[in-house]
Amino acid sequence: MARSETTTGSELEPVKFSRLTRRGILLGLSLSQLIALGIGGASLIAAFYAGGGILLAYSAPIWMLAAVVAWVRIGGRPLVEWVPVGAWWLWRTTGGQLLYRRRVVAPRPAGTLALPGDMARLREYTDPETGAGMIHDPQAATLTVATAITHPAFVLLDPSEQNRRVSAWGRVLATVCRSGRISALQVLERTLPDSGQGLAEWWAEHGTDDGTWAAITYAELIDRACPAGERHATTVSLSLDMRAAARQIRTAGGGIRGAANVLRQEMTTLTAALRAADLTASEWLGAGQLAVMLRTAYDPAIGPTLERHGQLGQDLATAGPVAVTETWDRLRTDSGYHAVLWISEWPRSMVYPGFLAPVLLSTGIGRSFSLLCTPLRTDQAARDIRKKKVEYISDATQRARIGQIEDASQSAEYRDVLRQEADLTAGHGVLRYTGLIAVTAPSTDELDTAVAAIEQAAIQASCETRLLVGQQAQAFTAAALPLCRRL
Template identity: 75%
Template sequence: MSTQQNTSSAGFGLRAVQFSRLTRRGILLGLSLPQLIVLATGVLSIVGALYAGGGILLAWTAPIWLLSAALAWTPVGGRKLIEWVPVTFRWVARTQARQTVFRRRVVKPRPAGTLALPGDAASLREWEDSETGAAMIHDPHAQTLTAIVGVSHPAFVLLDPGEQERRVATWGRVLATTCRSGRIARLQVCERTLPDGGSGLVEWWQRHGTDDGSWTSTVYRELIDRAGPAGERHATTISLALDLKAAARQVRTNGGGIKGAAAVLRQEMTTLVTALRAAELTITGWLTPAQVAVVLRSAYDPATAAILERNTDIGRTLATAGPVAVTESWDRLRSDSAHHAVLWVSEWPRSQVYPGFLAPVLLSSGIQRSFSLVCTPIRSDQAARDIRKKKTELISDAAQRQKMGQIEDASQTAEYGDVLQQEADLTAGHGVLRYSGLISVSAPSPEELDTAVAAIEQAAIQASCETRRLVGQQAQAFTVAALPLCRTV
């Protein structure tokens, strides 16, 4: 059965692909550093009790080593208890410092050039490139400069298998271009659904319609005004972040400062546009400050998205594009007109899948969501060192397990096979990237949000992916998943 399917697929030119497994190796025998610390604490308490007083002290120290064992080995929500300690501690600290609540100070103006965003995104600065007109976002803490380009493309799932395979190969060359540069910090592909304001229908009616006052034209015009905003459209952007540390020499050569960094980023933008056009993706242009402002406003206030699209004179200022109020809770976020929840794609398909495997998630209708794929390119020399390190650790762990009489399980063998495959791909000249997938789901009420999240989770299951709802960091994750600013969480 499998042979026939593979033969049939090969006849059409479409090949299945397989993702590497998420590495869960620890420092020793699969145990992470926090696990080793709490286990060492428990062992030391047992040994000390036995040497000092025997069974009586062992009973007195039982709470210590029992708690250590529970923290190290008890799983909760896909993590060990000890791994929840820093997450919970940071959440409690932020709650006590009232960092989970944001309210815009309407009377007090913000510094010029800022994006008026809450949380750690408040430090982002805007720079408008004089040559391209693009809005460049400067992150002074992460030392990156980001530009955003809008792209459009035909429906991938409607193409024939041969055309799909060709487009996948050309997209692979786009990613390989970012790896060879050595100056790219991240590449983010953001695909989001937006309420359709009906501007396309209005423009078509203005160009082709005949508004002669007749009953037919009146009904048609009223239908466009009422039914146009009820639709839904998809928008795709690609964000390119320049690593200012890696490009420090080129930045100094071009005059230094943000102006020199913008000149270097323009070079990378030209290279990316050339690669995207070779992949037959239509470039709609680099986003201007006004367009970035609309994207930010629509993310935090989805109710105004259709209004901003139909009225091109309002909501185009970055100084006022941020939210008015944001309240973060443990597993969700509340902004101006919507409730949000962010899901993390914790496992990509473990079996072989075809390139359109994400169709159930991306084509889900009636749900307002944003899907962000953050790609971090790894230089060839660094990737080679990481692969050698992984091989050494896997072989050492296998030898240690053999000495202790432990049985080698299939997951460890599969992980070693993934490392060998990555080494073979790197030797063949391919680039190595680290992928992170985040899905932001928005809804007008908490009940509708829970329904939409459940629908997305089911769609992810159909796509052979595993998703987990992030907790304790929803505000930071939302800026990564819903905003095309090329940030990390």
């Protein structure tokens, strides 16, 4: 996605997103389609040169099947692209990898997280200077930290203030792109059940319980509203690429301690950028706060209890789920059912920055919205843009040679590439965005209703969503956990 265009004036201007690139390697065909057509064409040519006639009929199942899997689409994707998805799902099914059960008797190695799947390799590290809980992924070579963000309601601000905050957030993203050591930035916005403790404490401190009709009615209203309340929580996670920062890590002492020193510099820079954007960043989340977030993601029903009793659930070693069952299109954890939606298309028309309000302000639905931003270094972004320009021009020349008409979507994608090049030349950063929505409900029927409501809200936001299948467990960790996990 290209950088959004903003202005410095007092009026809020609409923005436009780049389209998801759907161009293939040759004439719009992907590599898997070309392989399938190549196999079918080779069998047809071999039968023809071998004598034709009955041999063409014998080879018909091969080249006809190749044509079907290359051209027939299901769910917006050709059949040949579903082959690796189905094969991987079958392998996981036969290998028993769709079920996870906590071994409550067997002790876990010190410093590890009790999480299912490939997240079992994650390690925890507490920074001695800031007290932040850092999550180390030894295979991906990343070190991740998170902070809680408080901010005023964007939709309630006047247009000039909204425009200023959008420009300030653009500078925050540009700051992330400059160092070249950041692997990903994640913005996670969650809807959580509110225990009502804050409202009850306010009434106990400021209310006048004098036995009058008004006081009794107000107290009953608070008692009824507290269990049904909900609140929004926002976190920003920062992930250090330890391979890209290898030299700085060695200079800082090497190992996890050296990586923590380098990440601490990035944390200071990000905190200053967030403060300049009028976003209030709390202290970086410690291991106990991360443990509560992980626990409530897998066990939503325990959230109000952990909020009322602040000392419970503060251990990362026991923060994971007790049981996880993954199916083709949903996930079952301790006390909830989950389904993850991918924002496959951002708005194609001009929209205002608050276009996601229907999704983010939906009430009565447990959901987590995660925006994963992958920054590209300037040299890497320039090479990628030049490569895309050459590919588009080559494809246009090939289409003109064979007489194929160029459609409007191909022209729009090429204009998006030119706009990205102009933004990069002007000094702005280039990031790749992934939007995920994890919907949570206590039963399958409520989950289906909530997913339908979120899909309708996404339509109101001019976005297209698709239910991720065959990878719900991996998608849930990316959408609901503040660990900068990517699909």
